[in-house]
Amino acid sequence: MSEQTVTFGVRGMTCANCSARVERTLGKTGGVADANVNLATERASVTFDPSVTDLKTMLQRVEKAGYHADEQTIELTVDGLTGRNGTERAEASLVALPGVLEAVAHAATGTVRVRWLPGVHTSDELVAALKTQGLTAEAPESTEDAGDRRQAAYERELKALRRDVWTAAGFTIPLLLIAMVPMLIPGAKPAIIDLVGRTPYWIAQLALTLPVMVGPARRFYRPGWQALRHGSPDMNSLVMIGASAAFAYSLVATFTPGVLPAGTVHVYYEASASIVTLILLGRLLEHRSKGRASDAIRQLLSLQADVAHVVRDGRVVDAPADEVQPGDMLEVRPGERLPVDGTVITGGSWVDESMLTGEPDPVAKAEGNEVTGGTLNTTGSLRMRADRVGADTALARIVRMVEDAQASKVPIQALADRVVGIFVPAVLAIGAVTFAAWLVWGPDPALTRALVATTSVLLIACPCAMGLATPISIMVGSGRAAELGVLFRRGEALQTLQAVSTVAIDKTGTLTEGKPSLTNVESVGPENGNDLLPLIASGEAKSEHPI
Numbered sequence: 303m304s305e306q307t308v309t310f311g312v313r314g315m316t317c318a319n320c321s322a323r324v325e326r327t328l329g330k331t332g333g334v335a336d337a338n339v340n341l342a343t344e345r346a347s348v349t350f351d352p353s354v355t356d357l358k359t360m361l362q363r364v365e366k367a368g369y370h371a372d373e374q375t376i377e378l379t380v381d382g383l384t385g386r387n388g389t390e391r392a393e394a395s396l397v398a399l400p401g402v403l404e405a406v407a408h409a410a411t412g413t414v415r416v417r418w419l420p421g422v423h424t425s426d427e428l429v430a431a432l433k434t435q436g437l438t439a440e441a442p443e444s445t446e447d448a449g450d451r452r453q454a455a456y457e458r459e460l461k462a463l464r465r466d467v468w469t470a471a472g473f474t475i476p477l478l479l480i481a482m483v484p485m486l487i488p489g490a491k492p493a494i495i496d497l498v499g500r501t502p503y504w505i506a507q508l509a510l511t512l513p514v515m516v517g518p519a520r521r522f523y524r525p526g527w528q529a530l531r532h533g534s535p536d537m538n539s540l541v542m543i544g545a546s547a548a549f550a551y552s553l554v555a556t557f558t559p560g561v562l563p564a565g566t567v568h569v570y571y572e573a574s575a576s577i578v579t580l581i582l583l584g585r586l587l588e589h590r591s592k593g594r595a596s597d598a599i600r601q602l603l604s605l606q607a608d609v610a611h612v613v614r615d616g617r618v619v620d621a622p623a624d625e626v627q628p629g630d631m632l633e634v635r636p637g638e639r640l641p642v643d644g645t646v647i648t649g650g651s652w653v654d655e656s657m658l659t660g661e662p663d664p665v666a667k668a669e670g671n672e673v674t675g676g677t678l679n680t681t682g683s684l685r686m687r688a689d690r691v692g693a694d695t696a697l698a699r700i701v702r703m704v705e706d707a708q709a710s711k712v713p714i715q716a717l718a719d720r721v722v723g724i725f726v727p728a729v730l731a732i733g734a735v736t737f738a739a740w741l742v743w744g745p746d747p748a749l750t751r752a753l754v755a756t757t758s759v760l761l762i763a764c765p766c767a768m769g770l771a772t773p774i775s776i777m778v779g780s781g782r783a784a785e786l787g788v789l790f791r792r793g794e795a796l797q798t799l800q801a802v803s804t805v806a807i808d809k810t811g812t813l814t815e816g817k818p819s820l821t822n823v824e825s826v827g828p829e830n831g832n833d834l835l836p837l838i839a840s841g842e843a844k845s846e847h848p849i
Contacts, residue, residue: 311372319536368528466518477510566747610641643690651682
């Protein structure tokens with residue numbers, strides 16, 4: 303059997319070590335020929351031999367590594383689902399699709415519950431698979447497509463990150479004011495300790511630190527501990543170890559100071575809270591960068607028509623554009639976007655195809671001409687036959703090409719991934735050596751200085767920027783190019799572009815602004831051009847001519 307390639311979302315990755323671990327986990331699975339995991343898009347692309355392994359096995363290994371596939375469960379309503387033979391045919395037709403993990407049919411209720419990867423197949427393709435078995439199915443109206451689900455997940459995560467950042471900052475800022483500002487004023491800190499006592503002063507700092515450690519800091523503790531447990535520490539592990547070391551040392555100094563050597567009784571509550579707050583702020587900025595990089599995809603998708611005027615039994619009825627089937631007869635009115643690719647049956651008009659060609663002048667369309675979904679009908683009414691719908695339209699293929707380019711790995715990223723793979727273990731080793739060196743040879747108080755130095759090593763050594771720089775650059779570059787009408791089939795082209803010294807353009811339309819504009823008015827008579835301009839404008843106001 304030939305190899306299959308599937309692409310699915312992976313949730314829970316927070317740094318380059320995470321994506322590297324998922325990639326290694328998938329790559330070591332028997333039957334997998336190639337695995338590519340992109341941290342910026344949070345998607346995995348796997349090429350595998352289905353005769354050796356299956357998708358369910360790979361997802362179980364991803365789950366065991368501490369991450370989750372972006373799967374969905376929907377319930378399809380099926381007509382004609384009777385008897386054991388009918389349910390078995392329905393289940394078999396769905397499970398045969400690469401992205402379907404499980405299908406359970408119930409003849410009594412006339413439903414099929416499907417667990418699937420929405421990034422691999424759409425709900426319409428599930429319905430079509432049942433149709434091949436003579437079964438008429440209907441997906442729930444609330445089913446979102448993969449793009450909608452990714453956007454909704456992005457918005458939820460952004461909201462949660464903002465909440466955690468504001469929560470952490472709300473406690474950290476007053477903590478810094480009472481812990482650090484007195485150090486800047488000569489004699490202020492001893493005066494405060496004399497006034498309220500050292501222990502109450504430290505307990506006040508603990509009271510402000512504790513909500514940060516038990517709330518927002520959980521983002522680092524859960525994945526960080528899982529990564530350590532699986533023997534592959536990541537950035538979360540570094541934050542967890544660094545913040546915990548400072549917090550635990552402070553707790554000991556506050557409640558059992560006698561166990562510490564003389565001169566080493568100090569607290570670092572503000573360091574623990576600041577670590578969590580600043581790393582969370584960085585993560586929020588990274589997440590917003592990912593969202594902006596995906597704007598180009600959303601802008602392309604916005605060119606799709608939402609509603610189609612379908613001719614049925616001699617009547618024109620409105621239907622969602624994604625429900626149009628090949629062979630349907632559609633009516634397109636002036637000023638509307640064409641919902642799908644097709645052929646003009648009757649009527650004539652001028653169609654703005656600048657989204658495809660870059661040429662500003664609309665193109666005349668008449669009976670027998672092909673038209674493209676997403677282009678704009680400007681003047682007349684058209685009646686067309688739908689030929690290519692859904693994922694087969696030209697616009698859908700363009701969107702898919704831009705997504706593939708954003709998700710692809712360029713050669714320089716392979717080098718970054720190899721460095722990141724050994725980066726965190728190396729940092730932990732350096733941290734251990736740093737602690738030992740300061741403890742043995744450092745000046746008094748040696749333990750305190752060793753702790754501070756080690757925590758600094760763990761927190762400053764952040765591989766997130768290294769792991770995200772290349773994929774974010776590819777996303778932003780290819781996305782911005784798509785907005786300007788330049789499409790990259792592969793992300794590698796962006797890296798290669800740096801060596802280009804000459805660019806050859808094959809048509810002048812590519813170099814224009816995309817629309818004509820008035821540059822000057824010349825009169826052949828005695829009238830002044832400026833006097834003629836209002837008259838010309840008033841005549842043009844009611845015109846539907848392309849220019």
